[in-house]
Each structure stands twice: as C-alpha cells, then as structure tokens.
Amino acid sequence: MGETDELRAMCADAAGRAQRARRVLGLMTSGERTALLNGMGAGIRDHRGAILDANAQDMAAGSGLSAALRDRLLLDAARVEGMARAVESIAGQADPVGSVIEGRELANGIRLEKRRIPLGVVAVIYESRPNVTSDAAALCVRAGNGVVLKGGRESRRSNLAIVGAMHGALEGAGVGDAVVYLDTTDRAAVGELVRLDGLVDLAVPRGGPGLIKAVSEAATVPVVKHDAGVCHVYVDEHITGMEEVAERIVVNAKTHRPGVCNSAETLLVHRGCAAEMMGRLCEALQGAGVEVRGCAETARLCGGVVPADDADWGAEYLDLVIAARVVGSVEEAAAHISEYGSGHTECIVTGSTASARRFVALVDSASVMVNCSTRFADGGEYGLGAEIGISTDRLHARGPMGAFDLMTFQWVLEGDGQIRR
Amino acid sequence: MGETDELRAMCADAAGRAQRARRVLGLMTSGERTALLNGMGAGIRDHRGAILDANAQDMAAGSGLSAALRDRLLLDAARVEGMARAVESIAGQADPVGSVIEGRELANGIRLEKRRIPLGVVAVIYESRPNVTSDAAALCVRAGNGVVLKGGRESRRSNLAIVGAMHGALEGAGVGDAVVYLDTTDRAAVGELVRLDGLVDLAVPRGGPGLIKAVSEAATVPVVKHDAGVCHVYVDEHITGMEEVAERIVVNAKTHRPGVCNSAETLLVHRGCAAEMMGRLCEALQGAGVEVRGCAETARLCGGVVPADDADWGAEYLDLVIAARVVGSVEEAAAHISEYGSGHTECIVTGSTASARRFVALVDSASVMVNCSTRFADGGEYGLGAEIGISTDRLHARGPMGAFDLMTFQWVLEGDGQIRR
Numbered sequence: 001m002g003e004t005d006e007l008r009a010m011c012a013d014a015a016g017r018a019q020r021a022r023r024v025l026g027l028m029t030s031g032e033r034t035a036l037l038n039g040m041g042a043g044i045r046d047h048r049g050a051i052l053d054a055n056a057q058d059m060a061a062g063s064g065l066s067a068a069l070r071d072r073l074l075l076d077a078a079r080v081e082g083m084a085r086a087v088e089s090i091a092g093q094a095d096p097v098g099s100v101i102e103g104r105e106l107a108n109g110i111r112l113e114k115r116r117i118p119l120g121v122v123a124v125i126y127e128s129r130p131n132v133t134s135d136a137a138a139l140c141v142r143a144g145n146g147v148v149l150k151g152g153r154e155s156r157r158s159n160l161a162i163v164g165a166m167h168g169a170l171e172g173a174g175v176g177d178a179v180v181y182l183d184t185t186d187r188a189a190v191g192e193l194v195r196l197d198g199l200v201d202l203a204v205p206r207g208g209p210g211l212i213k214a215v216s217e218a219a220t221v222p223v224v225k226h227d228a229g230v231c232h233v234y235v236d237e238h239i240t241g242m243e244e245v246a247e248r249i250v251v252n253a254k255t256h257r258p259g260v261c262n263s264a265e266t267l268l269v270h271r272g273c274a275a276e277m278m279g280r281l282c283e284a285l286q287g288a289g290v291e292v293r294g295c296a297e298t299a300r301l302c303g304g305v306v307p308a309d310d311a312d313w314g315a316e317y318l319d320l321v322i323a324a325r326v327v328g329s330v331e332e333a334a335a336h337i338s339e340y341g342s343g344h345t346e347c348i349v350t351g352s353t354a355s356a357r358r359f360v361a362l363v364d365s366a367s368v369m370v371n372c373s374t375r376f377a378d379g380g381e382y383g384l385g386a387e388i389g390i391s392t393d394r395l396h397a398r399g400p401m402g403a404f405d406l407m408t409f410q411w412v413l414e415g416d417g418q419i420r421r
Numbered sequence: 422m423g424e425t426d427e428l429r430a431m432c433a434d435a436a437g438r439a440q441r442a443r444r445v446l447g448l449m450t451s452g453e454r455t456a457l458l459n460g461m462g463a464g465i466r467d468h469r470g471a472i473l474d475a476n477a478q479d480m481a482a483g484s485g486l487s488a489a490l491r492d493r494l495l496l497d498a499a500r501v502e503g504m505a506r507a508v509e510s511i512a513g514q515a516d517p518v519g520s521v522i523e524g525r526e527l528a529n530g531i532r533l534e535k536r537r538i539p540l541g542v543v544a545v546i547y548e549s550r551p552n553v554t555s556d557a558a559a560l561c562v563r564a565g566n567g568v569v570l571k572g573g574r575e576s577r578r579s580n581l582a583i584v585g586a587m588h589g590a591l592e593g594a595g596v597g598d599a600v601v602y603l604d605t606t607d608r609a610a611v612g613e614l615v616r617l618d619g620l621v622d623l624a625v626p627r628g629g630p631g632l633i634k635a636v637s638e639a640a641t642v643p644v645v646k647h648d649a650g651v652c653h654v655y656v657d658e659h660i661t662g663m664e665e666v667a668e669r670i671v672v673n674a675k676t677h678r679p680g681v682c683n684s685a686e687t688l689l690v691h692r693g694c695a696a697e698m699m700g701r702l703c704e705a706l707q708g709a710g711v712e713v714r715g716c717a718e719t720a721r722l723c724g725g726v727v728p729a730d731d732a733d734w735g736a737e738y739l740d741l742v743i744a745a746r747v748v749g750s751v752e753e754a755a756a757h758i759s760e761y762g763s764g765h766t767e768c769i770v771t772g773s774t775a776s777a778r779r780f781v782a783l784v785d786s787a788s789v790m791v792n793c794s795t796r797f798a799d800g801g802e803y804g805l806g807a808e809i810g811i812s813t814d815r816l817h818a819r820g821p822m823g824a825f826d827l828m829t830f831q832w833v834l835e836g837d838g839q840i841r842r
Contacts, residue, residue: 027782104804110793112803117785119815201815222816245838252840360833361448364538372531372836381841382533382832383525394540394622394829395643396817408815411803412781415793417666419673420802 004188011148011192014180015199018121018146021177026118026144030095032173037091037138039169044084044134047165051080054161055130062154068259068318072128073155083134083162086386090138093385096404097144110415116407118144120201123193124388125150125215127207130158136204137166137179139388143406148200150182150190152207187214194219202406206389224397224405226389228316229261229344231374234333234359235281236350237272245371246277246349247284253347253374255288259318261390262345262367262377266313266323268333271297274326278302282324290320297326314340330355334362341365343392345377345399366392366399425609432569432613435601436620439542439567442598447539447565451516453594458512458559460590465505465555468586472501475582476551483575489680489739493549494576504555504583507807511559514806517825518565531836537828539565541622544614545809546571546636548628551579557625558587558600560809564827569621571603571611573628608635615640623827627810645818645826647810649737650682650765652795655754655780656702657771658693666792667698667770668705674768674795676709680739682811683766683798687734687744689754692718695747699723703745711741718747735761751776755783762786764813766798766820787813787820 025033044051055075062073096116103113122145124136133149140147151159163181170176182189190211194203197220205215206226216223233253235246253264267285269278274297282292282302292298293312294305305324312323313336327333330348337346347369348359356370367377379387379400387400397405446454465472476496483494517537524534543566545557554570561568572580584602591597603610611632615624618641626636627647637644654674656667674685688706690699695718703713703723713719714733715726726745733744734757748754751769758767768790769780777791788798800808800821808821818826 106802106804110797120785222814242838248838248840256841356835360831364541365831367832367834370833370835372834372839373841375841376531376834376836376839377832381527383527393643398830399832409819410781410786411788411798411820412791413788413793413797414777414791415797417663417669418793418797419669420677420794420796 004192007184007186007189008192010184011182011189012196012199014148014182015121015123015193015196017177018148018180019199021175022118022121022144022146025141025146025175025178026097028173030097033095033097033141033144034091036169036173036175037141038088039172040138040141040166041084041087041091043165043167043169044080044087044162047161048077048080051075051158051161051165052077054157058155058157065154069128069154073130073158075130075158079131083131086131087134087138090142090386090403093142093403096142096407101409108418110413110418113412115410115412116404117410119406119408121146121148121199122406123148123150123200123203125190125193125203125205125207125211127152127211128155130155130162132206133159133162134166135386136388137163139386139403139406141178142403145406146178146180148180148182148193150193153185156183156185190214191218194221194223197221204388224391224393224401227392228342229263229390230266230314230316230340230342231262231264231345231347232266232268232337232341233264233347233349233374234268235270235273235277236330236348236352236355237270238350238352238355239273239277240351242349242351243277243280247281249347249349249371249373250281251284251288254285254290254322255320256373256375258320262374263318264322264347264374265315265317266325266340268325268327268336271326271328274301278324278326285322290322292322292324294324295326298324316342330358331362334359337363337365344390345369345374347372347374366390425613428605428607428610429613431605432603432610433617433620435569435603436542436544436614436617438598439569439601440620442596443539443542443565443567446562446567446596446599447518449594451518454516454518454562454565455512457590457594458562459509460593461559461562461587462505462508462512464586464588464590465501465508465583468582469498469501472496472579472582472586473498475578479576479578486575490549490575494551494579496551496579500552504552507552508555508559511563511807511824514563514824517563517828522830529839531834531839534833536831536833537825538831540827540829542567542569542620543827544569544571544621544624546611546614546624546626546628546632548573548632549576551576551583553627554580554583555587556807557809558584560807560824560827562599563824566827567599567601569601569603569614571614574606577604577606611635612639615642615644618642625809645812645814645822648813649763650684650811651687651735651737651761651763652683652685652766652768653687653689653758653762654685654768654770654795655689656691656694656698657751657769657773657776658691659771659773659776660694660698661772663770663772664698664701668702670768670770670792670794671702672705672709675706675711675743676741677794677796679741683795684739685743685768685795686736686738687746687761689746689748689757692747692749695722699745699747706743711743713743713745715745716747719745737763751779752783755780758784758786764815765811766790766795768793768795787811
C-alpha cells in the first residue's frame with residue numbers, strides 16, 4: 001500500500017467511524033444530546049491540567065511562531081474554563097434536530113412538514129486556536145452530526161488533549177467515535193479527507209488563505225469556506241449630527257480587536273463630507289495607534305497619511321493599519337466594495353434613510369451594518385449561540401454559522417391514504 | 422484563439438451579460454418583476470405559432486429519437502398554453518427578494534434581520550423538455566437572478582423560440598440579458614460554463630445520469646444536482662385495516678406516471694404480512710400492466726414474478742416495472758433504502774405510529790411519505806409554486822426546488838451608533 005493509499009484509508013476509517021456513531025447520536029433524544037454536551041463541557045473542566053500541560057508542550061515546540069500565532073495557540077486556566085463554558089452554552093441551546101422550518105396542511109388533508117435533520121459527518125479543518133476543537137465538536141454533536149477534526153500541526157498536543165477530555169462523556173453515551181481527531185501531520189491528509197464522497201457530507205475549512213485554497217481545489221465533497229474578512233466602513237455625505245457616531249464606529253471597527261475577520265480594513269468617505277470628516281476620522285484612528293494608508297485626496301485632507309498603493313485596496317491587514325479612500329457616491333462605495341471586498345461585512349454610517357436603503361440594496365455581503373460596528377458580525381451577537389466560523393460562501397450558510405447551519409432538511413408528509421389523481 | 426478559448430469566451434460573455442442584467446433586475450420593485458413575468462407569459466402565448474413551428478422542425482430532425490424522448494420534446498397548443506400559464510402562476514407567487522427569514526431586536530437595541538437576496542446568475546443545463554426553458558427563466562426572474570440556459574441539442578429550435586417569445590418583455594423592462602440562451606451544440610460548452618467562478622453562482626443540471634456526471638465532475642462553481650429518483654414503498658407489518666390503502670398507494674406510486682422521478686421503483690414488504698400482502702400487491706400491480714421482479718420469497722408468494730437480480734435493486738426503471746423484496750423489519754427496510762436508494766422520496770404504509778416514527782427517523786431522504794403516494798413529491802403539491810426540479814443534493818436545497826431555493830441571504834443590522842465593548 002502506497003503512502004497516499006494509507007492516508008486515504010486512514011481518513012476513510014475516521015469518517016466511517018464518525019458516520020456509524022452519528023447514526024446513534026441522531027436517534028438519541030434531544031435531552032440525551034444535551035446531557036452528553038454537558039458531560040463534554042465538564043470533561044474539559046476536569047482535564048484542565050492535562051490540557052494545559054499539552055498546551056505548554058505545543059508552546060515550547062512553537063517557539064519560532066510569530067507573536068500573533070503564539071497568542072492564538074496559548075491556553076491558560078481562564079481560556080480552558082471559557083472552552084468548557086462554550087460547550088455548556090451549546091448544551092443550553094435549542095436542539096435543531098427535527099425542528100420544523102415550515103409546515104402546513106395541504107388541501108387534500110396531507111400534513112406537510114419541512115424538518116431539520118443532521119447533515120451527517122462534517123470535516124472541520126482548522127489552524128492554531130485550540131478552542132475550535134471543542135467548539136466544533138460541541139456544535140456538531142448539538143446538530144446530531146459526527147465530526148472529523150483536523151487541526152494544525154502547531155496545536156496537535158493541545159487538540160488531542162481536548163478531544164481526550166471530551167471522550168469519556170462521548171464513550172459513556174455510546175458515541176465515542178462521533179468526535180474523531182485525524183492525528184497526522186501529513187498535509188496531504190486534508191486532500192484525501194475532502195474527497196471522501198459518501199463519507200464526508202461537508203467540509204469546513206477555517207484558516208488562512210493557503211488552507212482555504214488547498215481545500216477548495218482538492219474537494220469533491222461540499223465545502224463551506226471561512227475565508228478572509230476585508231470589511232469596509234463607508235461614511236456617507238448625510239452625516240450632520242452623526243459625526244461622533246461615525247468616529248466611534250470607525251475606531252471601534254478598526255481597533256477593538258484588529259486581528260479578527262470582522263474588523264474594518266478600509267474606510268470610504270463620501271466626497272461631500274470628506275473635508276469635514278476624513279481628517280477627523282484619520283486623526284482619531286492615528287490617535288488610537290492606527291497607520292492610515294490613503295488615496296491622494298485623503299493625504300491632502302490629513303497629515304501623516306501613508307500613500308496607498310493598489311495592494312492596499314482589498315488587503316486584510318489584521319493589524320492596526322487601515323486603507324482610506326474618498327468616493328463620490330453610495331454607488332461608488334458599493335462598486336469599490338464589490339471589486340475589493342470579500343463579501344464578509346460592510347458598514348454604512350449615515351443619517352439618511354435613502355442612503356441606508358441604497359447601500360443595503362447594492363452591497364452583496366453576508367452582513368451589512370447600518371450605523372453600528374462591523375465587529376457585531378458574530379454568531380454570539382446574532383443570538384445563534386456559538387459559531388463554527390463565519391461563512392464567506394453564498395450557498396447553504398452565509399455569515400456566522402451555528403448548529404442550525406450544520407443541518408440538512410427533510411420533507412415529511414403524513415396522510416391517510418392519499419394518492420395522486 | 423483555440424476552440425476551447427472561444428467556447429470559454431462565449432460562456433463568459435453570456436454569464437457576464439446575465440450578471441449585468443440581474444443587477445438591474447434585483448433593484449426593481451417586486452411589482453415591476455411581477456409585471457415583467459406576466460409580460461413573459463403573454464409573450465409565450467402571443468408567439469405560439471412560432472414556437473410550434475420551431476418545435477415541428479425539432480421533431481422532424483429528431484425522428485430517430487425514442488418514443489419517450491419524442492413525447493417529452495413534443496409541443497402542441499395546449500402545452501404552449503400550459504407554459505404561458507406556468508409563467509403567469511410564477512408571476513402570482515410571493516416575491517422572495519428581500520423576504521425576511523428571521524428577525525429580532527438584540528439586547529443592545531440593534532434590529533437584526535436575515536433577508537433573502539438573489540443568488541446572482543444560475544446556469545440551468547437540461548435535456549429534452551422545452552417547457553424547462555420558460556419555467557427556469559421565470560423562476561430565476563422571480564428570484565431576481567439572471568439565468569444562462571443550456572438546453573439539449575434535440576430541442577434547440579424550440580428553446581430558442583421560447584426565449585425569443587419572452588425577450589420582448591425582458592427588453593422592455595431593460596433586462597434583455599437576464600435570460601441568455603447559450604446557443605451551441607458543442608458539448609464542451611457545459612464544462613466551460615460550470616467553471617466560471619465569479620460569473621456563475623449556481624449550476625443546476627437537470628437530466629439523465631450522463632449530464633449529471635459531466636456537470637458534477639467539471640464544476641468548480643456550486644452545483645445542486647437533480648439526479649435519479651429511485652423511490653421505495655415499504656409496507657409495514659402493522660397493516661390490519663390498511664390493506665386497501667396499501668394497494669391503492671403502491672399502484673398509484675408505480676403506475677400514475679411511471680416515467681417521472683417520483684414514481685416508485687421498489688416495493689418492500691414486511692415478512693410479518695408478506696403472506697397476506699405481497700401476493701395481493703403484486704397481483705394488483707400486474708393487473709395494471711406492471712412487470713414485477715421479485716426476490717425468491719416474493720416469487721414463492723405470487724405467480725408471474727420475474728426473479729430479480731442485483732441490478733434490479735437501485736434500478737430507476739421509469740417504466741411499468743417494479744422490484745419487490747420481503748424484509749424483516751423497519752430497520753431492514755431503511756437499510757435497503759440507504760444502500761440502494763437515491764435519497765429522493767420513500768413511503769411507508771402502516772397503521773402503527775411507532776413504525777411511522779421509526780421509518781422517518783431512519784430514512785435520510787429528501788421526502789418521506791407516511792400513508793400517501795410518492796407521487797406527491799412535487800413543488801406544486803408542496804405549495805412552492807413551480808419548481809426548477811427536485812434536488813437530490815443535501816446542501817442548500819433538497820427535494821422540490823422553487824424560487825425561494827434560488828436565493829442566498831444577507832444579515833442586515835440597523836443600529837444608532839452601537840459599538841462592541
């Protein structure tokens with residue numbers, strides 16, 4: 001057996017075991033799945049020591065990683081407690097399995113219901129943050145799915161410890177294989193995993209551009225991508241009385257947590273208020289430590305602006321840097337967003353209902369904010385409970401993706417002998 | 422420019438024009454789209470003569486086609502009137518564009534809405550039946566989408582005449598390119614069309630296994646397949662008092678319209694009632710002109726049964742032929758369906774609520790019928806209006822697929838200055 005055959009067999013074995021376990025999981029009652037999830041959360045809390053030990057080994061092995069990556073990788077007692085609580089919060093969510101999307105009685109007396117049912121087995125392929133391990137496992141279990149987890153090499157020990165901590169509860173419920181960790185550092189495994197038609201029902205890549213690209217190109221199973229967030233804030237010309245709101249939103253969208261995908265990367269200001277607003281906004285940003293890279297007009301309106309080049313439009317800085325541009329209209333703002341954005345989240349600040357309606361109609365992104373920060377694009381904020389990530393795809397799931405987005409559905413028709421005439 | 426480059430350029434041009442037109446279409450009011458659809462319906466009625474002439478030429482050119490294919494291809498005055506009425510019925514449907522899936526006020530005062538918005542451009546690749554041309558065009562327009570239509574070579578003239586008949590209304594509304602017919606008989610065009618990422622947002626293949634396979638393998642854009650219907654009727658052991666219902670449903674599911682995908686192809690009967698029911702059901706089927714291909718037990722219970730071989734399980738006969746098998750339990754029936762079915766539609770006939778619940782829980786098909794015919798699996802019957810087909814995929818759309826399934830969605834958050842703390 002060649003190396004590729006061996007990898008394929010390993011992936012098929014993992015997915016096959018998850019498929020068998022998920023059938024048992026899907027037949028449990030909602031209450032049984034809730035109890036299981038609470039057990040998984042308690043398991044993480046009980047195994048805190050082992051998880052922190054494993055994480056310390058990952059941190060030691062990853063001394064060459066960047067500071068940002070090391071921060072994402074690092075666990076401490078509070079972060080482990082946060083992971084346990086996230087799992088328990090998922091336990092407390094409404095059960096999506098069997099929930100009714102719509103239903104009615106047909107004219108012929110047949111009762112029709114469109115019910116959510118589990119998708120099957122989800123392959124979650126991710127990098128760095130070990131909490132994705134428990135979040136993804138818990139969301140999949142809540143949805144009645146099996147999950148094959150493939151984390152990054154740098155967090156291998158932490159991930160295995162977290163899966164180990166949840167395993168007792170899963171085993172006790174008779175579904176030990178509902179959460180399977182694909183323990184290989186061979187990068188080719190990802191390619192094999194996402195070609196297991198019939199065994200893997202959905203692949204969810206969550207990570208940097210390299211990972212997303214590798215999965216998209218290799219996959220034959222359906223994929224919901226969690227790609228870059230190149231989010232824009234557009235400050236409209238109708239801003240009288242809203243100047244302070246605009247400043248507050250722009251600074252929050254950029255600086256509240258610059259390293260995450262729902263942070264703003266580009267500021268667009270309408271020419272009609274640029275003289276008044278661009279300088280004010282750039283100074284506020286600079287005062288918060290942000291480097292502003294602006295178009296020529298922006299540079300004229302504000303000191304200390306670095307000239308932007310073509311690579312700045314569409315850049316996902318994930319850092320205290322922002323691109324800034326003057327535009328002539330809502331339409332021009334929307335066209336810029338359409339050309340350079342990633343379809344994640346955009347914001348308009350305006351006092352005009354007409355501008356707000358126009359912006360929403362023209363911008364085809366997963367989330368559109370009117371007079372509130374892009375940072376709200378988040379499953380927790382939307383009331384979805386936890387999220388497995390933020391989909392930048394347009395089919396099936398879009399934006400923050402929770403347990404309800406990990407379902408398919410089934411039409412159930414109940415009659416008493418009806419036939420088609 | 423090589424042939425492939427030319428084909429690619431032709432496909433990209435078609436999809437690009439549809440993209441530009443659909444942006445205009447999506448900004449129209451609901452009332453404007455409704456008026457446009459009524460105009461498209463009237464156009465078909467007004468151009469009946471031209472459509473029938475074109476169809477007569479297709480029929481003459483297709484003298485070598487099978488009787489079944491010729492019947493699918495043939496148009497007459499009544500069928501053209503039916504096409505016009507279908508478009509007008511889609512005009513009368515609720516407008517999905519901007520319709521709210523869910524909405525609420527968040528604790529911080531932000532109003533959140535999840536709204537349906539158009540997908541973009543849909544490529545519909547189909548065979549034979551010319552009415553798909555007008556159905557698909559109307560459903561896509563209702564959904565605010567552009568559509569690139571690629572019909573079969575055998576119905577080329579009919580399809581072009583139908584598109585021509587709708588064109589005046591589209592042109593008059595300023596969206597002449599919202600419906601583009603890809604006029605080539607080069608089979609390679611399909612492969613190019615479904616690789617136009619960024620220009621084609623969804624591919625919907627609707628046709629035989631060859632077409633489905635070709636599209637699935639070539640596509641890089643998302644695909645929702647409309648594949649085979651291998652539908653099962655399972656007659657449970659708890660059948661006392663339901664014998665006549667079982668007979669009526671089995672005969673209707675097989676013989677009402679044997680050539681369509683929601684017709685039954687396999688009959689499963691529980692051993693506990695097989696002595697009583699299998700003979701009765703097979704005789705009723707045989708009396709209706711159906712050839713029964715049965716397992717050994719079936720052959721012992723009923724005369725005139727042809728021994729089934731392995732190819733009969735999972736066969737989509739689309740004809741007056743049915744496979745029949747005795748099974749030992751609901752679980753065995755579900756396992757047979759899981760192994761041989763296509764996930765389209767299955768039916769249980771039972772007097773037992775426990776058996777019905779078990780069957781629904783175990784069977785992972787798009788539609789599950791309890792005590793009613795598989796023939797009800799249809800967008801019109803479900804109250805969806807017309808359907809673009811019946812999806813056998815599990816993501817995004819499943820089962821009968823109407824205008825609401827040709828949408829993506831967008832989260833819209835409206836605040837008054839909220840920022841993330």
